[in-house]
Amino acid sequence: MTESSEEVRPVASANLISGDIAGTAVQAGSIMGGLHFHITAAPQSATNRTVDPPTEWADLPELPPKIKSLLRAQIQAAEEMPYRLPGARRPSLSTVYVRQDVTSGTEAQPAEQGRPLPVLDSRGQLIDPHHPPVTRLAVRPPSRSMREALDEDDHLLVTGGPGQGKSTLSLRLTADVARCWQATDDRPPPLQEVVVPLRLTARELAARLDLPFFEALAATIRGEYGALLAATIQPDDLGERVGGCRWLLLVDGLDEVADTVQRDRLVSVLSTWASDSPDYRVVLTTRPIEGATLAPFQRIGSARYELLPFDEQALRRFAQHWFSDSPGAPAKFLRQLRKAHLDELVRVPLLATIAAIIFEQFDDRPLPDNQYELYETYLGYLRSAHSVPAGLPDEHCGRLLEHLGRVRLEEDTSLTTAACHWTAERLPELCRTTGWREKLVTYLTAVGPFISRGGDLWFLHHSFAEHLAATAKARLLPPEFDPGHADFVELLHAARPEDRGRYARRVLLHHTRLHPAEADALLSHLHEGEPAKHLLAARLLAWHIPAEAEAFFATATPGP
Structure with a gap:
């Protein structure tokens, strides 16, 4: 470079930096040639973990825009689910009460009763004295509101029978907490602690457990809320507290995970994170499940509650x-x-x-x-009740609905995919038109107990799937009741347990509804059997099996 060129080179002015600086800063004089700066942003966790959680709902921190979007999406979802029955009104969380579930032991025992003295008859033989029945008292704790339960325990297991309101509870609780963040609701907050709600269905989350936990949560959020979100929730957004606040993770419908291996794994994963992470509270809802499935969640100290029915x-x-x-x-x-x-x-x-x-x-x-x-x-x-778009002939519609009921009970697969496969196999002529899949989904949401959400069909309520599946399975049985037929032998055995036998009993009921003349034969067979069969007959009668009066009284009257 020549001397003359150096004389015309402009003198670089000094870099001036003033004020408060957050993050990486670079100060330099004259720089010649290309220059690249590689700056790594400070981890978000370092920021969030230094933020003290708010002590009350009146003092809320500012949430990131994507978290605000997630809250809005959950409020919108609560307006549509769990069952958008025509005319259904939104329930108030203040009317939902729970009762702690006491599954073993007693809280009050009677005084020890003395052993009776031996008695001899006139021939000196010992008479076996009559032992009075021992009175055993079981005392349930009083009912309490959902807020009381949430304020008392970090992690909750909420059980309830079919249609008892588990999904409604999780949706309303999520939406009510989310509205507290919008400062648009004058009602008291659903719980004392300021939390960020996140509701996911167990079936969707269980299908993604091959991913790391926070990736599984993020993927499930995208699947559940989709276009309702303004921005994609990333795993890093879920790995820690938000504004110092813990997450309230509500996982709904554990019993709806058809694969028992996936179900057990989901409980294990939730138990691990609820125990190890200080950033999450977990509320898990399910029907009562027999066996050891729920044991890991209860071992971490979660409180078990059951939903009260209407009084x-x-x-x-x-x-x-x-x-x-x-x-x-x-x-x-x-x-x-x-x-x-x-x-x-x-x-x-x-x-x-x-x-x-x-x-x-x-x-x-x-x-x-x-x-x-x-x-x-x-x-x-x-x-x-609705104008129905062109679709399946009536004689095929009912069978498709029944098939989808079985799919939901037996598999964790897409109902839309199952409906398309069923239609393509039986009605190939309908599948030759443009957009037939979309038309089929539109048709099914118009005539069946479904909604379309996240690109798939969902039952308005799981009990609709059970009702339709029971009819589908009843159609597979021989029309005439034969207690020696292998299918009936298996069904009668499966129908005995009180809880696990509910679906099998429903299949028997639906068979008699399809073939009313067989109801008397079924009841007569049960009446002639052992006490367990008498009890099964009584349960079927309580469900209004279409029996004639003679068969009914034969079952209701004790034998000689």
Whole structure:
């Protein structure tokens, strides 16, 4: 380089840096040639872990935009799920009560009773004295609100039977906590601790456990909420607290994971992270599950609760809320329930909801007096209440719905894929038109108990899948009841346990509904058997098996 060129070179002015600096800073004089700076941002965790959690809901930190988007998506999802039954009203979390589930031991024992003195007869033989029955007391703790349960324990296991309101509880709790972050709800917060809610279904999360935990959470969020999200949630967003606040992870419907190996693994994974991570609280909902599946979650100190069914007062509040714009309707609805002997059945919130919808739509008819006819009436209403797009012929529609019920109970696969495979095998001519898959999904959401969410079909409620699957399986049985046939032998054996036998009993019931003349033969066979078969007969009669009076009284009357 020549001297003259150096004389015209501009003199670089000094770099001036002032004010507070966060992160990496570089100060340099004159720089010639290319220069690259590689700067690694400070880990987000270092920031979040130094933030003290807020002590009350009135003092909330600012959340990242993508977390705000996640909260909005969950509020929107709560408006649509768990079952978007026509006319269904949004339940209030304040009316949901839980009771701690005492599964073993007693809290009160009677005083020790003395042994009776030996008694001899006139021939000096020992008489075996009559032992009075020992009274055993089992005391349940009093019912408590959901807020009390959340404030008392970090991790909860919430159990409830079919239609008891487990999904409704998880959705409403998630949405109510999310609304607290929006400062648009004047109601008291659902729990004292300031938390960030995250609700996922167990079936979706269990399908992704081949990934690291936070990647599995992020992938499940994308699958659950999809286009409702304004930005993609990354695994790093979930690996720690947000604004100093813990995550409240709600995993709904463990029992709906069909693969028992996946189900057990999900419980193990949730138990590990609930125990090891200080950043997560876990609420797990499920039907009661027999065996050791839930043991890992209970070993970490989680509290077990069960949802209370409606009592008389709660049912009255339900009716007043549902028919609030129709004076006189609540009392009329309750009278019809009593007249149809549905008092016990509608203690299940889902069945109370279905009964209320049927009452509104068919107020000129009496309510069905059993669960089978309640479901059948409602499913018939779905197929007739809406304008139905062109689709399957009627004779095929019912069979496809039943097939999808079996798929949901037996497999963890896409219902949309299963519906397309079934249709392609049986009705190939329908599959030659453009966009037939989309038309099929539209048709099924119009005539069946489904919604379309995340690119797939979902049952409005798992009990609809069970009802349809029971009919599908009943069709596979011989039309005539034969107690020696292998299928009936297996079914009768499976139907005996109180909880695990529920689905098998439903298949037997649906078989008698398909073939009413076989109900008497079934009851007669059970009446002639041992006490366990008598109990099975009684349970089927309670479900209104279509028996003739003679068979009914033969079963209801003790034998000689």
